[in-house]
Amino acid sequence: MNQAIVALRALFVGDVHADRVVPPTGYTAWLTLFVSGAMAFLAVFSLALSLATGRLADRWSSELARSSTLRISAPSGQMAAQTQAALEVLRTTPGVASARALDEAEQRALLEPWFGPDLPVDSLPIPQLIEVIEDSDGFDAEGLRQRLAGEAPGAVLDDHTRWRTPLVKAADRLRLLGVISIILIAATTAAMITLAANAALAANLQVIRVLRLVGARDVYIARAFVRRFTLRALVGAGVGTVLAMIAVAILPDAQAAGGFLTGLGFQGVHWLLPLLIPPLAAIVSFWATRTAALRTLGGMT
Amino acid sequence: MIELHNVAYSYGGGELFNDISLKLAPGSFHFLTGPSGVGKSTFLKLCYMELAATSGQVRVFGADASQMTRDDIARNRRRIGVVHQDCKFLDHLPLAANVALPLTVAGRDASAEAANLTELLNWVGLSQHTDALPPQLSGGERQRAALARAVIMSPDVILADEPTGNVDWEMSQRLLSLLVELNRMGKTIMVATHDLALIRAAKAQVGARVLRIQNQSVQLAGADL
CATH class of the missing domain: 3.40.50.300 (P-loop containing nucleotide triphosphate hydrolases)
Incomplete structure (x- = not known):
């Protein structure tokens, strides 16, 4: 643990002399900063996409569990009998976890947003609704419709789950794409930092030879390069992340627009997740530069 | 040896x-x-x-x-101090830092041995050039600087x-x-x-x-x- 702290301290505080042995590198420094910044910016959006589609999939999935509705439209005299018959059919249908007729107050609550609170529900021929909850296997909707047609001719089965399932699948797939994007962004960052580090190492071969000749250990030489690239990646990714988070924060809020649309933003503690990107970029850069430096050094004597 | x-x-x-x-x-x-x-x-x-x-x-x-x-x-x-035929230096660092380089890479504090360094540069006749960059030195000066660098670790x-x-x-x-x-x-x-x-x-x-x-x-x- 102590050694790790010393190593970290050396990385951030640095050794002035060790830093000076490698000449300053001008524009490759800016390229590294830019690449890490741009990649962090993209990573924030991929993260936002993953989290948003994750929320979407979760919401749709949870609604799946209580998703079918049976609507019974019958003359008022037969309503109670047909409701009973339908409930009986549902009770004996495999795949139905539970079925419950909504009472008057619940139905009124459902209609309220459309007709206002003063609707005289009693005097209107509104259909009776039965909430059907599927178990994990689900039921055979077509078979249920046929049986209902016999027992309760006024019943109409509305299983909206059937069109939500592909949407949830799509949302899940989108979330997966977001995760893959983040992995690709990390890998691309590693590749670009490796290329930049190799360019820097190649440009400084004479420096490295001189250092080896006067007795510098590999880690000493590698550290001079690793420190630079790690700090550049950290700073670049920090700037990119902050800019992207600002961009996400000022996105128009889609929450109000519809029941299952959700804003492409972060919610609650999820705002902390993008803050992991700069340290991750630094770790990726540290590892990539160190590998490149030690590989180059391994080829020398 | x-x-x-x-x-x-x-x-x-x-x-x-x-x-x-x-x-x-x-x-x-x-x-x-x-x-x-x-x-x-x-x-x-x-x-x-x-x-x-x-x-x-x-x-x-x-x-x-x-x-x-x-x-x-x-x-x-x-x-082992090595003086090369074509003396290679770190061209972006002044002569004094180049001569002290073996100390630096060994993790020793070069500033603590500043007196040694001054004496050594005097000995090889380069005390007037401590701030010069290696490419500004003549062939003979580079050879002497390389010798100074080779011996600074004693x-x-x-x-x-x-x-x-x-x-x-x-x-x-x-x-x-x-x-x-x-x-x-x-x-x-x-x-x-x-x-x-x-x-x-x-x-x-x-x-x-x-x-x-x-x-x-x-x-x-x-x-x-």
């Missing part, structure tokens, strides 16, 4: 050395001579472990070079490869007297050169032995030089 036991070295083009056995005793002064291209630089590289022997054993400070890790080699190089062995290659006679005399002085301080010195006049001049000052590379082997040259 440095021992070679039945060392052979070959590269893509063929065999350069065959069955060389040699021992550099502490405090000895050796010249290594032979026509150009005969392998003087390669021989020195075997000694400071830039190249590994194809067969046989090179022992540096008592340890087998082929068994050393890269870090062992780095640590042992701090005890190494046990100094290996010099054509240290007088780029300088005039007067300057080569000065470099030689610096090396002789180091030898008198107890350092083991090996100088590769094809300059016989330099060797003769040295023999007047110090009990130097002359090794000649011939027929892929190293032989002690006679007193005829």
